[in-house]
Amino acid sequence: MSANILLIVLDTVRAQNTSAYGHSNETTPFLSSFTERATRYDQARAPAARSLDSHVSIFTGLHVEEHDIIRTGDKLAPGHTIWESLADSGYATAVFSENNWITDIDAGLKDGFEHVEGPQNVPFTQALDPTTFVAEEGQGRYKRFVRQALGSDQPVRSLLNGVATKVQSDYPEFLPRGSVGTNGSTYTDLFLDWEDKQERPWAACVNYMDAHHPYEPEARFDRWGGEDLRAIQNEIEDVKWEFNGGQRPWWQRRALEALYDGCIRQLDRELERLVETLAERGDLENTLVVVTSDHGEGFGDPSRVRPDTRVASHSVAIHECLLHVPLVVKYPGQKDAKRIRDPVSLTDFPTVVEKTIDGDGTPDSFVTDEPVITTAHGLDDPVRKRASAYVEDLTPYTSTARAVYEGSGTEVRKHVTWRDVERTIAVRDAQTAWSVSNDGGDHVREVFEGISKLNVTGEEMADLSERSVQQLEDLGYM
Template sequence: MRLVWLLLFGALLSCRGGEKPPNIVLIVLDTTRSDRLSVYGHERKTSPFLERFGSSGVRFDQAWSVSSWTLPSHATMFTGLHPDEHGATQENFTISEDLDTLAERLKAKGYQTAGFSNNPWVSHRVGLTQGFDHFSEMWVVKKTREKTGRHATLDEIDSWKETVLDDDEPFFVFVNLIEPHLPYSPPVDTGKRFFDSKADYQAAGEHFQGAGKITVRHYQGTNPLTGEEWSDLSALYEGELHRVDQVTRKVLARLEEIREGETVVIITADHGEHHNEHDHLGHVFSLYEPLVHVPMLARGPGFTAGTVRDEPVSLLDIAPTILHIAGADTAGMHSIGTDIRGEISTKRALPLTYGWPQQVLRGFPEDLQSGPTLAAHRRSLRGAVYYPYKLIRGSDGEEVYYDLRKDPDENVPLDTATIPEAIRAAMDSAAGIPAGRSDAAAPDSETLPEDEMDSTTAEELRLLGYIE
């Protein structure tokens, strides 16, 4: 009987007189490295909106992804699981239907759930639409939607608001914006800001048409990019960051007005991008900071405006935070995940993974896929960050530690004896062992053959450089 009263009391407290739980918005800026955003101190004004957003909420300065590409990172945000647990990697493209996803758990709590994805790696094809009442795969939508001059995602969100949304119930909205992903083609108004002249911007844009080609050219090594090309590539990327910053502002203007002051917004990235650091381009073959150090910003009920936090956070924290906000349960999620509104331990070893790059290699011409040029990259990677220490371990046996505070560019491997034993042990366990594999052990069944994809998805993947 006493238990019944306690439960009733608890239920009353959680309703707080019928008060609705807040609306929740999760925006993922695909391919956005934090150090190139002005909200994180970059000298060029790439993110004026995020700067304002940051001062009206909380900016997390030490945030890491769990991987360096779209699929495992989103799957972690959508499940609260480590990539080993949800299983979506380079070699297995779908998450199991048996997993309880973030959207499913929110739906069970009475939330309306809607997703708007601009990346085919976040789609029904890989199981990531589980639990969404509404999911717009924008590359498909764009084929039918009339061109209005506005961003198609904004029009799609407007339609959803008009035709699907019930204003009386709380909602969870997920948006993936892909602008900073290769190929970089910022519109003129944002692109030219990062060049000396409009003509320079136009010339650079024309020079770099096509994504796969530039990555192949770089890793092939026979025709290396010149200094000017790197600088143009970087300026185009910054134009895309500015563009995605402005689209984010417009997305939020549409979503936050529905219940002003009662919407929690979390903005982060699935991974970053290399522009020649450690000889890398794009987001392949690496777990260095340009790929795994991501932005994370949040505002709304529970986040104190104007706060900067420097405790380490991870994409593993996204699902538990959102579920706690909604009053939903987090059973079965990875034990390290925590609600980032509250106290966050500084003694955390955050895991990083990069599977054997089978999918990436498929994007290269056949002779390169198994030839000597890419031999050093045919390996899987595991890592961990226990700030300020970082470990990167390859399936080829390489193992390096860095001190990110003293050596943020990861150039000087540490003498392991200088790292406290307990910290090393925690990193060792968080990283785990990278699985090796031989080239011969790459059966075709583990790829996503083109003929199984609809042509629009294949076209989009080709445009993004994932398939030849």
């Protein structure tokens, strides 16, 4: 029987803050124990520092410079994701996430999934969701929505969802907007319900957003934060640009890391519940389980490349706190722990899937002879407009940064270029890195000269709904 495929993305979780990778707070006890029967990759890197770029690379196996899907409005053409290939091969495919880049927005990422469970921000999650309807049909088609609602299995609840969404959009003073914040347990339940009904090999992506700002862990997981930090967080209008612009002191951004740790602890519990349920059902043994993140997060980490700047949140920087991500993989039939110290890229996920299906998947599947590279693009126009309200000089946040990793174990070297700046950085582990020289640019340029943009973009993305725009703004992408 063909192996099942499960990609679990702990969105915005950096390796540095997982206890499985040496963090002092015990944020990931289950992930740590899971490594005793799986493969841990010590030096895994995300393809980019934000969701859209990174997910396109993970789903397609293409470097950011090859696909060039990096801006709001860019769209991936059909036929390029591993999920579409799996669906064509007879797999049942599904995605579960509040991240609307991969579930709602017409960016080409949801096209390979037969079953899509996106944001659950309506009163009745099993009825028709207006957000999904607008993403597929466009704005202003109220009569069409009413007809579709009346023809659905739950007409009354579907209509009530429509009313609630309209009130949230037009009258937020009466019904506060519910944009970001659906607990990850919702998506665990949705995935497990779906998986239990499958009668053929399946492939699924579960993307958890609990660790994405705002950091709101449940009380039982909020072991290092507390109400004072929540009060500070609630006062912040823009978690990235208020700090970069000097409107808020950096100690506040650093302090919010305690809440972030609680969110990671909450995610670890969901990971445990999902994996152990698959084990109880007897389905774990024949499943490729890949646990990772699309990018990390910054809490005032000083940049070694961009002069006099710090990393707040994520997106435009090429710092290790954004690119060094956890990667723990259980291959079908694997029973013993394995540890890989070579640099590996999440861009190779489709290759690992194909090898696993062919029966050739091993802990070395992520290790290739190709260089591990990452790209961090500067601000696009929507974010530039938002940032300019707080920061006078946006030069440190523009232009493209590129990095190449080489070496192994504690001898990993990261070569970086940004504008006319060159750096070589030594990386020992997820906790420790330091600059060793102001060169390395020739190697970066040589590697990237061999990478060309491919023709994988589709028609321009349809206009975003007001809800999608609002959610992207809440996430900091617009």
